[in-house]
Amino acid sequence: MTHEIQQENVFRINDLVKTYQMGEVSVSALRGISLDIHPGEFLVILGHSGSGKSTLLNIIGGLDTPTTGTVQYEDHNLGEFTETELTHYRRKHIGFIFQFYNLMPNLTAKENVEMATEISDDPMPALDALELVGLASRAGHFPSQLSGGEQQRVAIARAIAKRPRVLFCDEPTGALDIATGKIVLEVLQDVNKKMGTTLLVITHNAAIAEIADRVIHMRDGHVSEIEVNDEPKTLDDVVW
Amino acid sequence: MRTLDKKMLRTMWRHRSQIFAAIAVVTCGTACFICLASLHENLKLTRDTYYAQNRFADFEIRLERAPTSTLYELQEIPGVRQVRGRIVEDVKLDIEGVTDARMGRVISVPETGGGFLNGLVIRSGNFFDPGAQNEVILSEQFAQANELGVGEHIKATIDGKKHTLKIIGLGLSPEYVYTIRNVQELVPSPDRFGILWVPRDFAESALTLEAACNSIIGSVESEDQLDTILNAAEPLLDTYGIFAKTKKYDQLSNRILSDEIRNLGVVSRVIPTVFLGISALVILILLNRMVRNERTQIGLMKAYGYSSFAIAMHYFQFALVISLTGCILGFFVGQYLAGQMIEMYVKFFSFPILQSRIYPNILAQAMGISIAFSMIGAMSAAYRAARIHPAESMRPEAPVVGHRTLLERVQPVWQRLSFTWKMIVRNVTRHKFRSTINIFGVMVSTALLIIGFFSIDGIDYLMEFEYEKMQRQDVRVSFYLERGKDALYDAKRFDYVDHAEPMLQYPFTLTNDWRTKDVLLVGLPRHARLQRLMDTEERVVDIGENGLVLTQKLADMLSLRVGDTVKVKPMMGRVTDEKTVRVSKIIQQYFGASGYMNIEALSRVMNESFAMNSVLLKTEPGKEHRLNDELEDIPAVSSIEVKEDSIRNMSETIEMNMKVTSFVSVLFAGVIAFSIIYNITSVSLAERERELASLRVMGFSRDEVGRILYHENMLMGVVGLALGIPAGMIVCRLLVKAFDTEMIRMPYHLESRTFIISIVLTISFVLISNWAIRRKIHQLDLVETLKERE
Ligand SMILES: Nc1ncnc2c1ncn2[C@@H]1O[C@H](COP(=O)(O)OP(=O)(O)O)[C@@H](O)[C@H]1O
Numbered sequence A: 001m002t003h004e005i006q007q008e009n010v011f012r013i014n015d016l017v018k019t020y021q022m023g024e025v026s027v028s029a030l031r032g033i034s035l036d037i038h039p040g041e042f043l044v045i046l047g048h049s050g051s052g053k054s055t056l057l058n059i060i061g062g063l064d065t066p067t068t069g070t071v072q073y074e075d076h077n078l079g080e081f082t083e084t085e086l087t088h089y090r091r092k093h094i095g096f097i098f099q100f101y102n103l104m105p106n107l108t109a110k111e112n113v114e115m116a117t118e119i120s121d122d123p124m125p126a127l128d129a130l131e132l133v134g135l136a137s138r139a140g141h142f143p144s145q146l147s148g149g150e151q152q153r154v155a156i157a158r159a160i161a162k163r164p165r166v167l168f169c170d171e172p173t174g175a176l177d178i179a180t181g182k183i184v185l186e187v188l189q190d191v192n193k194k195m196g197t198t199l200l201v202i203t204h205n206a207a208i209a210e211i212a213d214r215v216i217h218m219r220d221g222h223v224s225e226i227e228v229n230d231e232p233k234t235l236d237d238v239v240w
Numbered sequence B: 001m002r003t004l005d006k007k008m009l010r011t012m013w014r015h016r017s018q019i020f021a022a023i024a025v026v027t028c029g030t031a032c033f034i035c036l037a038s039l040h041e042n043l044k045l046t047r048d049t050y051y052a053q054n055r056f057a058d059f060e061i062r063l064e065r066a067p068t069s070t071l072y073e074l075q076e077i078p079g080v081r082q083v084r085g086r087i088v089e090d091v092k093l094d095i096e097g098v099t100d101a102r103m104g105r106v107i108s109v110p111e112t113g114g115g116f117l118n119g120l121v122i123r124s125g126n127f128f129d130p131g132a133q134n135e136v137i138l139s140e141q142f143a144q145a146n147e148l149g150v151g152e153h154i155k156a157t158i159d160g161k162k163h164t165l166k167i168i169g170l171g172l173s174p175e176y177v178y179t180i181r182n183v184q185e186l187v188p189s190p191d192r193f194g195i196l197w198v199p200r201d202f203a204e205s206a207l208t209l210e211a212a213c214n215s216i217i218g219s220v221e222s223e224d225q226l227d228t229i230l231n232a233a234e235p236l237l238d239t240y241g242i243f244a245k246t247k248k249y250d251q252l253s254n255r256i257l258s259d260e261i262r263n264l265g266v267v268s269r270v271i272p273t274v275f276l277g278i279s280a281l282v283i284l285i286l287l288n289r290m291v292r293n294e295r296t297q298i299g300l301m302k303a304y305g306y307s308s309f310a311i312a313m314h315y316f317q318f319a320l321v322i323s324l325t326g327c328i329l330g331f332f333v334g335q336y337l338a339g340q341m342i343e344m345y346v347k348f349f350s351f352p353i354l355q356s357r358i359y360p361n362i363l364a365q366a367m368g369i370s371i372a373f374s375m376i377g378a379m380s381a382a383y384r385a386a387r388i389h390p391a392e393s394m395r396p397e398a399p400v401v402g403h404r405t406l407l408e409r410v411q412p413v414w415q416r417l418s419f420t421w422k423m424i425v426r427n428v429t430r431h432k433f434r435s436t437i438n439i440f441g442v443m444v445s446t447a448l449l450i451i452g453f454f455s456i457d458g459i460d461y462l463m464e465f466e467y468e469k470m471q472r473q474d475v476r477v478s479f480y481l482e483r484g485k486d487a488l489y490d491a492k493r494f495d496y497v498d499h500a501e502p503m504l505q506y507p508f509t510l511t512n513d514w515r516t517k518d519v520l521l522v523g524l525p526r527h528a529r530l531q532r533l534m535d536t537e538e539r540v541v542d543i544g545e546n547g548l549v550l551t552q553k554l555a556d557m558l559s560l561r562v563g564d565t566v567k568v569k570p571m572m573g574r575v576t577d578e579k580t581v582r583v584s585k586i587i588q589q590y591f592g593a594s595g596y597m598n599i600e601a602l603s604r605v606m607n608e609s610f611a612m613n614s615v616l617l618k619t620e621p622g623k624e625h626r627l628n629d630e631l632e633d634i635p636a637v638s639s640i641e642v643k644e645d646s647i648r649n650m651s652e653t654i655e656m657n658m659k660v661t662s663f664v665s666v667l668f669a670g671v672i673a674f675s676i677i678y679n680i681t682s683v684s685l686a687e688r689e690r691e692l693a694s695l696r697v698m699g700f701s702r703d704e705v706g707r708i709l710y711h712e713n714m715l716m717g718v719v720g721l722a723l724g725i726p727a728g729m730i731v732c733r734l735l736v737k738a739f740d741t742e743m744i745r746m747p748y749h750l751e752s753r754t755f756i757i758s759i760v761l762t763i764s765f766v767l768i769s770n771w772a773i774r775r776k777i778h779q780l781d782l783v784e785t786l787k788e789r790e
């Protein structure tokens, strides 16, 4: 998949700085990050633990606020969003996947997905979303009755059922073994291709980088390198 | 400071609002206990010293007229310690500038003073000088209510003659701690009924009872002998027309005071137990959650060498801190409340000294009980903490297992539920213990409200029943002596009188085999419109032509059933022969043991064709007081009672009582509901932080997320409410049974208003708890919550 000249970026990130004040000590998680994210691209953020990946993702996803700098989403400045607008943003435009699946233990797989569809305008039917992640047959199971990989796939189904423009994934395979992780990545790639969802995936597994359109390398709160894959590999070609 | 103590303080600070809620319940419990138990102790001691110091009599015999010489004979009865003959008479009073009726009771006292039975406490002014005439010592409350002071004068109509009496002192007597004229009055009216102590000589001449008395009071060596002594006294006095023998136990003022003290004793045990029981539950929930939170920490501490015992003690210490703090606060609140209660008691009961005191033994008890309850609450947490195995604790807790509920079997319903409701239903059914306690807390709270309002409704209803449904006259005029029909015709001829009906009240001795009882029988015309005979079902009872209508209580005492016959003999007067009367009806009534008969039939029992001693009058609207003024100076009239005034006076006193009762029950119910709901929801919120944070990440707003908890609480609140209403009603029924005395039975009556207010308040308590939880939901830190994995 090649990239034509982009008319517009989904995100324009400008000189983001995030400093945590912990009593006397201040920790700089982000030290000035600027980045554009294009519609429909598969972006991987690679970096060591503590390099600021999650912080970056949380700020773009509207869960956290930067110390200085701006995040522009389409025509809007995230920093100017009110609480209601932020909720709306998370509700209608983006989806999150975490290392831990954070499913509602009290709801079945299908109900977990329905929970998301109940609050969106044009959702995918819950069963279709489960179908997409290959779990239609487990719709009636509770999270505790599913394996880790299956739970993560339910979480993906839950996130994509809202048809978000952007999907943020913070180490989605971090808690999974290689084979299961692969299935999950396959699903994510599928979503990116079939639905055109912009995909941001944090990982510290360099192998995953090969299937992305672009790879952002982070170190110490800086972007150390941006790598563009003109020919992203398919999952089957990746050597683990 | 030891590390564990530091940890405890930090943990407490983190859970401060929950701990505060737990402390609030302990505070309520100990405050209640300290307040009620001290009050109980205080009243009991005050009563006992008062009675002892002023020689409260053990018995009183009322008779028509007995020569003072008989007193020597009575004194000889074995077991009798002291006797005193005196003159007691109800009189009409006249106070400058006061138009409506004032009643007094004249009681003679020896002008020699000394330690006589039913002695006086002089509050201001002096006791009589020897040879004093036309002087009076007035009951203090009556004087204050009518703004009368020492040196002023009061006019009393005694035996038809007006006397002007100089007030030389204000006093109190153990006989009139609770000053009411008769049982029906319910509450004292200090402005309308007072006691006038007069010198013996004056009373003798004013009532032409020279060297005689109409009341004999006495004290005995031991109360156990009272019956024997009274039986021995009877033949000595038979010819003097005994019409009432009252043991100390039955003496009106003492009986009401002692019942009050007894009830306080019961209440001082029950209410604090409820509170402290609830506090144990709150502590249980709170600490169990803490132990689960700190599993890993506990495991680590054990790995470092802390013993299981030390760890268990650590959790007991939490409970100790909560209960001790609660005790200290409870002490201040309790003492304050006791002070307030005493102020209220002083309005009803006249004691020489009644002041708030601190009882160290009660404080010690309060502390002991509340610590004990909190320890019970901490037991399970301490046990769990002690059992945690260091290695095991490092492993993550078993994940929450989803489950299906019964409701899901009903697919059409289940399908319609939003996911919020699905979560709620599953969560409520999953945490059965917690949900049960939550529901229980709301139930207790609602029941408390219902019980609190019930006491108001009961008295309200009793007033309405007695003064609107039964008594429909505007004015009641009583005569000194029995009169013929002419008195009725006279009454009808007065200005402003629309309608008049006669009434006869007379003391009789009723005998059935060996059972005998002295009671006041009431004679009424058949189909009376002004004093209707009604039962507790509000049915008007036809009094019939002949035959006796008895209240259930009297029938039980005499073991009588409808159709049985009973021997009836007037207790005073010339008539000495017994008549046999058939019991025609037995009815339920609220007030005491009494009997009714057609006035003509009752007159025949007294060998008269027609006798009456009071007349009930219906006046033209608003003319009651005019009529009162006109009747006042008629010598034959012993008292005039304008119903409107009696009602007004009672309503005022009762209203004040109501305000206090409703305030206290709403406060208590609120604290219970809030602390339980708030604590359980906090625990539930802490457990589900991740779940709820991820909902927020998915785009649910704070309120949408909060609603899961709010609705859950509301659901349990409604269930608790639905259980609390019948529970409250059952307790009310039990209370009616428990407080059913020979004198009075409370009606079981609840206004629909009570239910509405209870429902509204209970729901408000849930809403307030939700509102408090809302803050926690708003503070939920999404990034932090999702980052950490315990
Ligand atoms: N709430 C916080 N308070 C203080 N420091 C934080 C906080 N969150 C993250 N950090 C610090 O910011 C840096 C970046 O963290 P993070 O974005 O989580 O890294 P990554 O996801 O790349 O492992 C780390 O040094 C971390 O310790």
Ligand SMILES: [Mg+2]
Residues within 6 Å of the ligand: A053, A054, A055, A170
């Ligand atoms: Mg991270």
